[in-house]
Amino acid sequence: MASIQAIDNGVLDLSIDRAVQAVFRTMIGKPARIVPTLMDPSNYTVKLEQIHVVGTAGVVGDLTGLIYLYFSQPLAEYCASRMLGLSLLKIASTGEKVVNEVVGELTNMTLGTFKNQLVELGLPCRLTLPTVQRGVYVQTRPSRAHRPPLLPV
Amino acid sequence: MRPKILLVDDSAIVRSILVNTLKIYDCEIFEAANGVEGLAFATKECPDLIVLDVTMPIMDGIEMLCKLKAHAVLKSVPVLMLTAEGGRENIIKIAKIGVRDYMVKPFKEDVLVQKIGRIIDLKSISEVQIKPKSIFDPAVILIVDDKPLIVSQIQNGLKHTPWQVQSVANAEAALDFCKQEEVDLVMISLSLSDEGAFTLFRQLRSSHKTKYTPIMALVVKTDAAIQQQAQQVGFTFFVTKPIDLVDLEVKAAKAMRLDTSQRYFRTEPDLIVLQLPDNCPTTLITEISDQLKIQVTNAVNAGINQAVFDLLLVRNLDVGHIKLVINSMQICRDLGFEFALVGTGKVVKDSQGYEDTSTWQYFPSVAEARGSFKKNMPPAATEEPAAEPMPAEALAEPVGAWRTSAG
Numbered sequence: 188m189a190s191i192q193a194i195d196n197g198v199l200d201l202s203i204d205r206a207v208q209a210v211f212r213t214m215i216g217k218p219a220r221i222v223p224t225l226m227d228p229s230n231y232t233v234k235l236e237q238i239h240v241v242g243t244a245g246v247v248g249d250l251t252g253l254i255y256l257y258f259s260q261p262l263a264e265y266c267a268s269r270m271l272g273l274s275l276l277k278i279a280s281t282g283e284k285v286v287n288e289v290v291g292e293l294t295n296m297t298l299g300t301f302k303n304q305l306v307e308l309g310l311p312c313r314l315t316l317p318t319v320q321r322g323v324y325v326q327t328r329p330s331r332a333h334r335p336p337l338l339p340v
Numbered sequence: 341m342r343p344k345i346l347l348v349d350d351s352a353i354v355r356s357i358l359v360n361t362l363k364i365y366d367c368e369i370f371e372a373a374n375g376v377e378g379l380a381f382a383t384k385e386c387p388d389l390i391v392l393d394v395t396m397p398i399m400d401g402i403e404m405l406c407k408l409k410a411h412a413v414l415k416s417v418p419v420l421m422l423t424a425e426g427g428r429e430n431i432i433k434i435a436k437i438g439v440r441d442y443m444v445k446p447f448k449e450d451v452l453v454q455k456i457g458r459i460i461d462l463k464s465i466s467e468v469q470i471k472p473k474s475i476f477d478p479a480v481i482l483i484v485d486d487k488p489l490i491v492s493q494i495q496n497g498l499k500h501t502p503w504q505v506q507s508v509a510n511a512e513a514a515l516d517f518c519k520q521e522e523v524d525l526v527m528i529s530l531s532l533s534d535e536g537a538f539t540l541f542r543q544l545r546s547s548h549k550t551k552y553t554p555i556m557a558l559v560v561k562t563d564a565a566i567q568q569q570a571q572q573v574g575f576t577f578f579v580t581k582p583i584d585l586v587d588l589e590v591k592a593a594k595a596m597r598l599d600t601s602q603r604y605f606r607t608e609p610d611l612i613v614l615q616l617p618d619n620c621p622t623t624l625i626t627e628i629s630d631q632l633k634i635q636v637t638n639a640v641n642a643g644i645n646q647a648v649f650d651l652l653l654v655r656n657l658d659v660g661h662i663k664l665v666i667n668s669m670q671i672c673r674d675l676g677f678e679f680a681l682v683g684t685g686k687v688v689k690d691s692q693g694y695e696d697t698s699t700w701q702y703f704p705s706v707a708e709a710r711g712s713f714k715k716n717m718p719p720a721a722t723e724e725p726a727a728e729p730m731p732a733e734a735l736a737e738p739v740g741a742w743r744t745s746a747g
Binding site for chain 2: 209210214254270271272285287289291292295296298299300302303306307311313314316
């Protein structure tokens, strides 16, 4: 617990930023930037009004938590197209499964890269398996965490 | 021989990226979604390289790696670890078990290719001229069996092929032979004393020269335990004793990856002809059906949409032939092909004896079958040929008369 208190939000933000940058640059071939907040600060709720594909994975160990990657449907399809070398038309015709798997893999890689930085910072932890959800109204209501969700664009 | 690469990753996306990256190289790729599948493929195919993910369900990469290192043959297969979890401790842990290299996800495809290229000889497809060997090409087959009767049975059974069938009676002589000659296929009797067959298998697999040579097992049909053991070790195919020579030939051709299509198919300017063999065991039905799909697809690409099933070599129509013809008809229907049957009087008569085939109508020759196809008509949707099949009275005619009329 002492080590968790020793790390400040700025370091975490930087680690997450680096992870997102590294994964998107390497796998998608495009830079990404983090949108600071989609969260309603009054109730820590993220509410989206269009179809999103949301990848979730967690770290468990000296630092425990979940990270959500929110992809709008077009962004998710674009990422799938770039990663698999297929046209957007082809991706659209293959259905949701492929796009979901791509989001799951990107989430896994992002969390893996983030976790590796935590380990370097002296916070050993393990990854959980990623899950993917999609929907028009995706609400995330954190119970205790005060971290804003991330949206790579 | 093309290098074999086994990709073991639970993510279909990562496997797909790897396959896309490697498809321009002359290599054979196998995919597995977890350690259990990976071990099964590794045992069967003995790959030159395994690209192995760490975190997987059922059996993870670390466990699979440990099992590989404990395996007599597979322990020497180089492993490139692919992991989302980097970190010094993880890498050291993996390195201690024994990996050739590792990559942390996310990864650049070109870096992966560089790493693979340092482990195996990776050549681009354009550098390599691939001409598959045909069933009519010569090949050397070595039989390792101390029973002269079995050896002569196989040699006689394969006499009509261009294959040179040699034999030795024990493992030592087999190893000597393989050192001196280029062998395309080894058939080992599992009844060699002191588990000699398994020892020989391992020795052949660990030799650079015979690492990729297909190895078949000759085994008594009822000996299930030894068959299972041989399967686990990685024998390519099994031939059971008493030996069905047609089955043996089909499996030998398959093990040597020979193109057998020329034996059963010929393409004429306006149609393709499938010539059914006299004997048609299950293995052959599967093989010909698989080839037919490719042949018909190629024919469609070439603008051909007619097929003739030629049963003139068939002396007695049996269930095997019927299954094959029914399969073939279905494939043709699926692709909108017109088709017609050609057969002897005996086949016509046999046909009438089965419920499923009693309505089949035959032409006496390919030329007459060709004439029956109506030009510029849409493909027929029925099993029956389009026009004027063999008249009923022809049933009384001798087979030779029809053969004479063949164009």
